[in-house]
Amino acid sequence: MLILISPAKTLKENITKNVPERTFPDFLTEAEILANTLKKYNPAKLQKLMDINRGLAELNADRFARWSLPFTAENSWPSLLMFNGEVYNGLKADTLSIKDLAYAQEHLRILSGLYGVLRPLDCMQAYRLEMGTKLKVGRKKDLYAFWGEKLTEKINNELDTHKEKVIINLASTEYFSAINTKKIKSRILTCTFKEERNGKLQFVTIYGKKARGLMTRFIIKNKIEKPEDLKHFEEEGYFYNDRASKENDWVFSR
DSSP: OEEEEOOOSSBOOSOOOOOSOOBOOTTHHHHHHHHHHHTTOOHHHHHHHHTOOHHHHHHHHHHHHHOOSSOOTTTOEEHHHHBOSHHHHHHOGGGOOHHHHHHHHHHEEEEETTTEEEOTTBEEOOOOOOTTOOOOBTTBSSHHHHHHHHHHHHHHHHHTTOSSOEEEEOSOHHHHTTSOGGGOOSEEEEEEEEEEETTEEEOOHHHHHHHHHHHHHHHHHHTOOSGGGGGGOOGGGOEEOTTTOBTTEEEEEO
16 A cells, blocks of 8 residues: 655755664656756746745755755755645654654655655655646656656556555645556545535645645554555544545545
8 A cells, every 4th residue: 555645845954853764766867857957947037937936936946056966864854854834734754653654664655846756764855846847858848747657657666565556645636647547557545635614525725735644644653554444534523424435535524
């Protein structure tokens, strides 16, 4: 069973938490190609490409200028501990035990515009590059074209080593769309988290994102191996909504 989540736009740096091991992304060669492409963008050009404000453009132009190999303990940190958005507020990675992190290393993958896919303990350098960014790289018109087949093949290969060949999709549409689902050889189970408002179920972004992190943490802490056990998730008032769910699209509501 493999859990997929999205990265976050905001980051923590200079991580001090001890981890069981430090690993490195499988697609560092590709990441270097992308980083070198973005080194050519000045802040004004980066601001336009990413549709961000001037301050963020200057910050990320500096990040790409400093991005370099090899990754060391002084210039890179475990990805799961660096990301700092709503999903990660729910996940609370800095409170996970060594055993939890070891389980996450085997079962959790973070999709990334720069690194393709990251294991929790894969070290990375700070960046911002959303999967939906219209960045042309060589003959590839955007990041979906750049990563699509690589990510699909990688996920299939990873699932070959798992007893339960199931993807638990907790990623956003923007990131999960980078995978060619028609070529995925396993079951894909998507979990969505909704709020009941005036008798209707609605997806509220800030709550839905945090709930993805809560579910990820629930799976990690309980070392879940079978999809059916996800139905026991009841964090912060959510429950499995059988009436709103379909075979491979499960809704948790509150």
